[in-house]
Amino acid sequence: MAIARTHQEEIQSGDRFSFGENWSRFLSVLDDERIEEAESSLRAMLEVDSLEGKTFLDVGSGSGLFSLAARRLGASVYSFDYDPKSVACTTELRRRYFKDDDQWVINEASVLDKAYLARLGQFDVVYSWGVLHHTGKMWDALTNVTPLVAEHGKLFIALYNDQGGASRRWLMLKKLYNEYPILRLPLALYTLVKQWWITIAKELMRGKFFVAWRTYNKQRGMSPWHDNVDWIGGYPFEVSKPEEILDFYRARGFTLARMKTCAGGLGCNEFVLHRNIPR
Known part of the structure; x- marks a missing residue:
């Protein structure tokens, strides 16, 4: 039976990139304009003007920018990331903009930890941009986020395009x-x-x-x-085709609300999927 390694051990062995270290440097160039653009992108893809009264789960919060954007749009936000330095980045943004705010919770955890996820409940919006393809078990991660989406809720994910x-x-x-x-x-x-x-x-x-x-x-x-x-x-690194993702979530009771592809090239395909009411 394989012994589970720590996040730092994976980085030291070359099996994982330190996303949090990169995002900690990004915070030095973060300004109001960038935050406003993040808010605009959320509004556009989710097709909303506000997230007031909604719950928002940021799976793999990275720099914390989109957790911050969701909180500024009025959502109650729950953020978690596997990388301790990413958790620190997200915590720093909460300190800067929403100090002592009980409507923004931040944890260190993995999307592959089913026991942890089972304690979270469900959310109106589950957001994971450019994260699940870096877990080393992308299809497991895609499965794991499914029950986190409330009925009538939305799943907003972005995944690397398969270029063969x-x-x-x-x-x-x-x-x-x-x-x-x-x-x-x-x-x-x-x-x-x-x-x-x-x-x-x-x-x-x-x-x-x-x-x-x-x-x-x-x-x-x-x-x-x-x-x-x-x-x-960005490593681990997995890719997918848009039709694979659409088929995967259609089989799990989701319908496509919005999609933005990278036109078959380099980058991420973005999906907003709506969870249907069980029959």
């Missing part, structure tokens, strides 16, 4: 990034150039200078460099 051979090559690079610290900066720079050079070249040809980079916070309020590190470092 390209995804397998990224998996290899991610493993190298985590196993060999000396390669981290070169791989991060390689990824940055690979993902941005066409966009920047097109802008320069039009007489523009890094417009997409400077306005990147319009995309969910995130930072291009920290997202870049999150991408190349």
Whole structure:
């Protein structure tokens, strides 16, 4: 029987990326504009103006930005993350913006821990953006979040798109990034150039200078460099096709409310799924 390892042991062995360390650096560039963009993205995808009176579960809260956005929109928020440093980031945002608030609870826990999840109850919105594909057991994680969604509730998830051979090559690079610290900066720079050079070249040809980079916070309020590190470092790493996710949740009593794909390319497909009333 395998002995369970701690989060830190997984990082030291190269089997897991320290998301929390990356997000702790992101907090230094977090400002009101980024927070407002995060709120806007939640309103748009959930098709609401407010979350007043709703309960919101943030599965894998990361930097804590979207827990903060949900709380500012009026929801009672419950956040948890497997990474202690991510928990610290989320706690820091609560301290900055909602000090001593009893409507925002934060825990350190894993979405693979069924006993823990069973104690949480159900929520109007269960949110997990770019998290479940990093657990090492994505399909188990997708199963585990299902009962957390209340009747008439919404499940908002984002998962890496399956690009076939390209995804397998990224998996290899991610493993190298985590196993060999000396390669981290070169791989991060390689990824940055690979993902941005066409966009920047097109802008320069039009007489523009890094417009997409400077306005990147319009995309969910995130930072291009920290997202870049999150991408190349993000390991474990699994992928899925949109139809696989839709079939998976249709069989579990959900219908699609909204979807945003990455058009078959690199990145995440986003799904908002509505839980139906049992017959």
